[in-house]
Amino acid sequence: MSNYSEIFNPQSIAVVGASNNPNSSGYRFTICQMDYGYQGRIYPVNPRYAEVLRMPCYACIKDIPDTVDYVISAVSAPLVPAMLEECGQKKVKVVHLFTGRFSETGRPEAANLEREILAIAKRHGIRIIGPNCMGLYKPRLGISFSDAMPHETTGTLGLISQSGQAAEEIVRTASLMGLNFSNAISYGNALDLNECDYVQYLSEDPDTEMILMYLEGLREGRRFFDVLKKTTAHKPVIILKGGRGESGTRAVASHTASMAGSTLMLESILAQAGAVFADNMEEFIDIAVTFHYAPPIKGIRVGVSGGAGGTSVLAADQCEAAGLDVIPIPNDLRQELKRRGVSVWDWIGNPVDYSIRENEDLSYADMVEILAKNQNFDLIMVVFGEPHHEHQKNTNADDYLRQYSMENCKPKPALAIVPERSTGLDHYDDWNWKIIYELRSKLLSAGIPYYPTVKRAGVAAKKTADYWRYRNLPS
Amino acid sequence: MSNYSEIFNPQSIAVVGASNNPNSSGYRFTICQMDYGYQGRIYPVNPRYAEVLRMPCYACIKDIPDTVDYVISAVSAPLVPAMLEECGQKKVKVVHLFTGRFSETGRPEAANLEREILAIAKRHGIRIIGPNCMGLYKPRLGISFSDAMPHETTGTLGLISQSGQAAEEIVRTASLMGLNFSNAISYGNALDLNECDYVQYLSEDPDTEMILMYLEGLREGRRFFDVLKKTTAHKPVIILKGGRGESGTRAVASHTASMAGSTLMLESILAQAGAVFADNMEEFIDIAVTFHYAPPIKGIRVGVSGGAGGTSVLAADQCEAAGLDVIPIPNDLRQELKRRGVSVWDWIGNPVDYSIRENEDLSYADMVEILAKNQNFDLIMVVFGEPHHEHQKNTNADDYLRQYSMENCKPKPALAIVPERSTGLDHYDDWNWKIIYELRSKLLSAGIPYYPTVKRAGVAAKKTADYWRYRNLPS
Numbered sequence: 001m002s003n004y005s006e007i008f009n010p011q012s013i014a015v016v017g018a019s020n021n022p023n024s025s026g027y028r029f030t031i032c033q034m035d036y037g038y039q040g041r042i043y044p045v046n047p048r049y050a051e052v053l054r055m056p057c058y059a060c061i062k063d064i065p066d067t068v069d070y071v072i073s074a075v076s077a078p079l080v081p082a083m084l085e086e087c088g089q090k091k092v093k094v095v096h097l098f099t100g101r102f103s104e105t106g107r108p109e110a111a112n113l114e115r116e117i118l119a120i121a122k123r124h125g126i127r128i129i130g131p132n133c134m135g136l137y138k139p140r141l142g143i144s145f146s147d148a149m150p151h152e153t154t155g156t157l158g159l160i161s162q163s164g165q166a167a168e169e170i171v172r173t174a175s176l177m178g179l180n181f182s183n184a185i186s187y188g189n190a191l192d193l194n195e196c197d198y199v200q201y202l203s204e205d206p207d208t209e210m211i212l213m214y215l216e217g218l219r220e221g222r223r224f225f226d227v228l229k230k231t232t233a234h235k236p237v238i239i240l241k242g243g244r245g246e247s248g249t250r251a252v253a254s255h256t257a258s259m260a261g262s263t264l265m266l267e268s269i270l271a272q273a274g275a276v277f278a279d280n281m282e283e284f285i286d287i288a289v290t291f292h293y294a295p296p297i298k299g300i301r302v303g304v305s306g307g308a309g310g311t312s313v314l315a316a317d318q319c320e321a322a323g324l325d326v327i328p329i330p331n332d333l334r335q336e337l338k339r340r341g342v343s344v345w346d347w348i349g350n351p352v353d354y355s356i357r358e359n360e361d362l363s364y365a366d367m368v369e370i371l372a373k374n375q376n377f378d379l380i381m382v383v384f385g386e387p388h389h390e391h392q393k394n395t396n397a398d399d400y401l402r403q404y405s406m407e408n409c410k411p412k413p414a415l416a417i418v419p420e421r422s423t424g425l426d427h428y429d430d431w432n433w434k435i436i437y438e439l440r441s442k443l444l445s446a447g448i449p450y451y452p453t454v455k456r457a458g459v460a461a462k463k464t465a466d467y468w469r470y471r472n473l474p475s
Numbered sequence: 476m477s478n479y480s481e482i483f484n485p486q487s488i489a490v491v492g493a494s495n496n497p498n499s500s501g502y503r504f505t506i507c508q509m510d511y512g513y514q515g516r517i518y519p520v521n522p523r524y525a526e527v528l529r530m531p532c533y534a535c536i537k538d539i540p541d542t543v544d545y546v547i548s549a550v551s552a553p554l555v556p557a558m559l560e561e562c563g564q565k566k567v568k569v570v571h572l573f574t575g576r577f578s579e580t581g582r583p584e585a586a587n588l589e590r591e592i593l594a595i596a597k598r599h600g601i602r603i604i605g606p607n608c609m610g611l612y613k614p615r616l617g618i619s620f621s622d623a624m625p626h627e628t629t630g631t632l633g634l635i636s637q638s639g640q641a642a643e644e645i646v647r648t649a650s651l652m653g654l655n656f657s658n659a660i661s662y663g664n665a666l667d668l669n670e671c672d673y674v675q676y677l678s679e680d681p682d683t684e685m686i687l688m689y690l691e692g693l694r695e696g697r698r699f700f701d702v703l704k705k706t707t708a709h710k711p712v713i714i715l716k717g718g719r720g721e722s723g724t725r726a727v728a729s730h731t732a733s734m735a736g737s738t739l740m741l742e743s744i745l746a747q748a749g750a751v752f753a754d755n756m757e758e759f760i761d762i763a764v765t766f767h768y769a770p771p772i773k774g775i776r777v778g779v780s781g782g783a784g785g786t787s788v789l790a791a792d793q794c795e796a797a798g799l800d801v802i803p804i805p806n807d808l809r810q811e812l813k814r815r816g817v818s819v820w821d822w823i824g825n826p827v828d829y830s831i832r833e834n835e836d837l838s839y840a841d842m843v844e845i846l847a848k849n850q851n852f853d854l855i856m857v858v859f860g861e862p863h864h865e866h867q868k869n870t871n872a873d874d875y876l877r878q879y880s881m882e883n884c885k886p887k888p889a890l891a892i893v894p895e896r897s898t899g900l901d902h903y904d905d906w907n908w909k910i911i912y913e914l915r916s917k918l919l920s921a922g923i924p925y926y927p928t929v930k931r932a933g934v935a936a937k938k939t940a941d942y943w944r945y946r947n948l949p950s
Binding site for chain 1: 581621622623639640648651652691715718723725785786788793802803819821822824863864865893896900902913915928
């Protein structure tokens, strides 16, 4: 079956191993679909119960008086073969095996059982998600695998993750930045449906504008390259690769039994298919934020404004280390400053150091607009300081925003740098942070992405710019 | 004069250019010493006022009916030579030139004026801090240069910074982590007193246990190497170098007129003198946090606990990328797990993946203690997740702390990873974050350092471990 849309849009779901015990996964998978308002029909299956969560519970899948599109298996590994046989008789299309303890244990008998399961599924034409995974989160249909996922917030990001834990963290973190998901698929060991199928599905899915992947290993490398190449021609694909060194490779083997292989090699090959690789979780989200909020960044020449003194120097260093080009102030811009009567017209640089500008007739907003209008810059960064002087107590986020006039940068991409700190309880109610929180909300409302450091903004800008350059290449 | 203690412990301060205009720097330098409770005598100097901030104001330095140890100059550059001549007659020991617009402007006449000033100072035996800098912050004496610095919180960190802006950010950020300062010196262009003098002073200062430097360029490279080497033999010196690439070097020239030089070369030479280099501001603070809170980290073999699934895989990758050694579970530890009846004794790895442990008789606390007690590990990392499931709403930070039993790791260094997110106003009051804030406070109270990511913890651990290894080298 290559009709992925059918696989991922089930009309009815059976939870095998459903339970009334709140500490069991069978309970959690059942209540999750109810809580998220699943729009299809839910059928708990467990011979030990007549009812689960006040719904009729069936002793076995065959007893369900309806077609069953999708089965979630929360039973233990040895029970899976018999359950799959039943699914075959019932013409189930997809089985999501939350069930784990297969090849990832490193134990030969568990790996044998996994192979047996695949053979049964193939015989019946059943597609398998997993094993050893959390399955599907699809807010539009009300499908979820964790009560920590956002409710009723269908978005345009599609996530494919070999780890359920990582999927949860990615979806939650992205949602704090206003990024929501069309689908998130946790797929574990990729015994049957694998990375190629999931990317293919999200590539075709009209609700998905960008694909995020947490990947531990590839089941079909060559096919993946081809699928990826076709996909990146019209949608960005951002990959966070787990298992990059020796210890990570060991961890991947015991997590999803994946062969991590040579990551450097893998990344360089897949980059040729247009994939964007993130080094870590923060970068992964930053890149998605940039694709979502910023217009395409078509070059790497950056104008940096808003900082002062050492902050400006460090901003230059971090942008350059990220691969951006912090060009000197272009001559036409310098002449414009001179025409405007700015006394430091010959001294001011890029990054703009505002500490030299005291008592000058050049506002932050003016400078940001001048940089944005100048055709020598491909993107603008505005560094917001943390308000911390007493006299700033009465300012608010609107004052801050107006001060820098970032909205006027459009259509040029403009990125905001807004500080963040790991503080303890003593600082929870500090007025500074309240202004910062409000500023962040207002930036996103204005469609302006923000980052906690210049370094993170720089890396995200460079990597998205690389993607847009790739897309403009003649194929 | 090499009696640094006298230079940095003035009994009386004159502010030249003092003013009643709240927008002037002369006003800010005067009111700052009052607000921070300066324990010596303050003398405003300005011929235009009879009183400044209700204190008698003197027309010139000579008129002050007292000895003057320390002068803060807030007058404009052309007035400095005459002022210095007066200081000479008054036997002033030190002049802090907040006054800027010298060689950093790139203008030949400004650079000439700077040279003239140095000659006058030398003639009179006056030492100069600056020009183009914020000067001294010393909470024990009540000296400060900004109302954003913490009040009355003398600590054990000494900061030397070529940038006042950076000094403010460093002191504020560190203070959020409970790190306070004995001295912070913003020294700008380093015309007279330079990096060598400041390090020498803090090296001798009994109140200072660790030295932080934001450095743009060196005035005396060879001497600096020697001073540094002597200092690092008994105190850590952490350096954040500004002006590392082409654009940063340009920015440094227009900021403090420093010659950034080849940073790679510089860093490799100074590392031989035991300096610890930070790549960016966050890392800089992380390293200080680690030196302050963690016992000396004597090796790089790390045991990682607390994460699950993909989080564990990524933790392995990030530790390894930082240069730590994520060793496999040692055999004696595996045998201990077997003896305790842990069914996954043969499967569990390092990082410990807690997702495979469900329903097992092995608590987080047990595992952390087992790792800490095992002699194969030099340090332990504990990854705290963000509480996000509904049933965690009623937990609190104490529950969290107890769950991992980190206090029991002592005397082995244990680092906590506590998440942080850049959220907007909608999430300001989320219960999850309140628990996290409280957890952070409790960790610091227990003397346990925390970091927002494994990557940041890993880099800080590796760099401090390198320092301790250096210190143990036979000299």
